[in-house]
Amino acid sequence: MIPRRLGNTDIAVGRISLGGLFTSSLGKGLAETVRILRRAAELGINLIDTAPAYADSEEVLGQALKHIDHPFAIATKLGGRPLPFDPRDARALVGSVETSLRLLGRDEIELLLIHEPDRPLQYPWWTSYDPLDGPVFEAMDRLRAAGKIRHTGLAGTTTTELSALIRSDRFDAVLTAFNYNALYREASLEVIPEAVRRNMGIIAGSVYGQGFLGRRFDDEVRRRPLWLSRARQQQFLAFFQLLDQSGLSITEVCLRFALGNDDLSTILIGCKSMEQLEASLDFASRGPLPHDIEARLNQIAAQVPGRPFEEPMILPFGKTYSGPGMANLGAGVPVGRLV
Secondary structure (H helix, E strand, O other), X not given: OOOEEOOOOOOEEOOEEEEOOOOOOOOOHHHHHHHHHHHXXXXXXXXXXXXXXXXXXXXXXXXXXXXXXXXXXXXXXXXXXXXOOOOOOHHHHHHXXXXXXXXXXXXXXXXXXXXXXXXXXXXXXXXXXXXXEOHHHHHHHHHHHOOOEEEEEEEEOOOHHHHHHHOOOOOOEEEEEOOOOOOOOHHHOOHHHHHHHOOOEEEEEOOOHHHOOOOOOHHHHHHOOOOOOHHHHHHHHHHHHHHHHHOOOHHHHHHHHHHOOOOOOEEEEOOOOHHHHHHHHHHHHOOOOOHHHHHHHHHHHOOOOOOOOOOOOOOOOOXXXXXXXXXXXXXXXXXXXXX
């Protein structure tokens, strides 16, 4: 892959980067992570994204990187560590990054992202929104001055509030997840345009929806579980019909769709195995979707222009759930995690 700059940073990225959720005990562990990283290095992948919230991903990556002679850039995050987590404790935030450095075996982190600062009622990061301010900036300034981080950014899952945070002009990059993929286009309204105007690096996460766009669930969609709106059901049925007509797999369509957007600096692939990585790179080598398939996909995406009320962020296809109401939907789904 031909490297490109991540926005106005000095970080070189290819169109594909590695998501670190499954380079951990949630995947196949250290040995497979070493295999994935070796193959990623051969394929020209330059960036790995991880987080304290991704189980033991930082530790596993740190161990695996000892076996790899390749200048990977690392993106990791602030959020959720140490417990109880206080986003207004600048000293603890600095300590979290120092823990990341130790686990990763690094002297410097190229990109430090604030993990989901836009999720309503999750953590009170900000003491002021206009102008945007909070102790996290003090922590980042101290870390940058000490040479422990190089660039900063946001990793979010919303659109309106994330766009407002981008407009603060205080960040170098944004990771947008669960709001830009083959069927969901909310990030294209404000998040991506605002970042483009500021020449921020744009990292696309969850183009496979952390699983619900990683394979087909035809029977479940037809049965229409109680959390699936009729509009979303009809959209998925039309999507599956397009896949049948085109002869393309769901993963190929989802990845090649994202590759067709030149505003995206890089696209994260959270693979559990080297074979999944190679399959993604094979899809990427075919380039963007043919114009006729892309045009039909755009029509299908437009069937549901915004999230239906009460729709789970990660659609729990293939998950078991029980009990009344929405509280138990998607049991076991790592809702708060980005890939």
